[in-house]
Amino acid sequence: MTRITPRQRLILETLRAHLAVYGAGLTVRELGERVGLASSSSTSHQLHRLEVARLLTRSGREWTTVTLTGAAMKLLAHPPGS
Template identity: 85%
Template sequence: MNRITPRQWAILEALRDHLAECGVGLTVRELGERVGLASSSSASHRLHRLEAARLLTRSGREWTTVTLTGAAVKLLAHRPLVGSRRVV
């Protein structure tokens, strides 16, 4: 994946925050609600794209078993801040 879209950044950040709080990933429906996606199908498609880009991995079939890869953690850590919002 050459470029991370604003929505993908939002998904990665939502997963990172939820994993830190709860220790498990969000369901597809919860993730869609958090980042403003209209359908669970859209959320699932975006998760599959991030998984194909090797930014996410799962230990089971469900998305609640998701973890961020080292590459995703590195991307999130190096994303510059502007004011209180991150630059895309």
């Protein structure tokens, strides 16, 4: 199973909750504010790492087109550290 940091897990959980309600992702700035990241650059970096790990995909250039992969949903189904 893919290992992610607690911050990355929080990003995935935040995106999952937002997607369930609104059907679209957050902007980088909105996501950063919700998970406590100070800059959009650091938020983009974390999103990119999750994309490389194949936990996120996007249908366009913008992060608002993000979806969580089956691997991400499976990962979130288990408590942290298991």
